[in-house]
Amino acid sequence: MFEFINNDDDRGQVGIGTLIVFIAMVLVAAIAAGVLINTAGFLQSQAEATGEESTDLVSERIDVTTSVGIVSNASEGNLSSIRVGVAGAAGADQIDLSEATIEAVGPNGQENLVFNQSSIDGGDATNISANEFGVQEDDEFVTADDAILDGDGQLTIVLNPESSPFGSPGDAFGEGESTSLAIVSPSSATTSVELTSPDLYEEDNEAVRL
Known part of the structure; x- marks a missing residue:
């Protein structure tokens, strides 16, 4: 029912594969975090610009x-x-x-x-x-x-x-x-x-x- 790996060479190959998958997940998470940070910065800048324009429309009259x-x-x-x-x-x-x-x-x-x-x-x-x-x-x-x-x-x-x-x-x-x-x-x-x-x-x- 269960398959046991008795060969030491096969155990090493499984460990490397897991490590590769883990590194890939970390890279994807880092890229996603970078995208979120850039998007948040863009939205903040846009919100500040919109706020300044709205203020000017009221005060610079x-x-x-x-x-x-x-x-x-x-x-x-x-x-x-x-x-x-x-x-x-x-x-x-x-x-x-x-x-x-x-x-x-x-x-x-x-x-x-x-x-x-x-x-x-x-x-x-x-x-x-x-x-x-x-x-x-x-x-x-x-x-x-x-x-x-x-x-x-x-x-x-x-x-x-x-x-x-x-x-x-x-x-x-x-x-x-x-x-x-x-x-x-x-x-x-x-x-x-x-x-x-x-x-x-x-x-x-x-x-x-x-």
């Missing part, structure tokens, strides 16, 4: 503090500029407005606006090129190096009411019209704002709340 329009000619009912005051959300780090984009929908269509990289002649909003926006600090247009929201500081995004999607040359955004803006920070945090112009302007050069 742009808050809108004011929104006004400057009347060019009350009798014609048009604006000379649209001005949106912005600041960084509570706890936000520096936010580079030159890297931000604005998704705008208005009476004249839809456009994605980017920062105006060149100087704006005469400081006039109507000189802002189509599909672009300017940034002002203390009523002066700034370059990309200074278009930074930092701490409690505030800047003003300036839009041309005579360019698409707000209006067209000679037919600027004005009385009773509405537009919506989605201001997207460099970290992709989005702030939405609806701007609606009053139905009637009273004076030239007055600032009206939008």
Whole structure:
């Protein structure tokens, strides 16, 4: 019923076979452990990156503090500029407005606006090129190096009411019209704002709340 190995040479062969199987099992276990460790490290890195992105979407957000329009000619009912005051959300780090984009929908269509990289002649909003926006600090247009929201500081995004999607040359955004803006920070945090112009302007050069 049982087979006994009486030959010493046969006993040695059986022992070597068992050892080989044991070593193979150890190698397989080591490889599996290495795969698990690498996978765990990858998942941890991915989770950290996802967490940082989620935090940025919440904290690196742009808050809108004011929104006004400057009347060019009350009798014609048009604006000379649209001005949106912005600041960084509570706890936000520096936010580079030159890297931000604005998704705008208005009476004249839809456009994605980017920062105006060149100087704006005469400081006039109507000189802002189509599909672009300017940034002002203390009523002066700034370059990309200074278009930074930092701490409690505030800047003003300036839009041309005579360019698409707000209006067209000679037919600027004005009385009773509405537009919506989605201001997207460099970290992709989005702030939405609806701007609606009053139905009637009273004076030239007055600032009206939008």
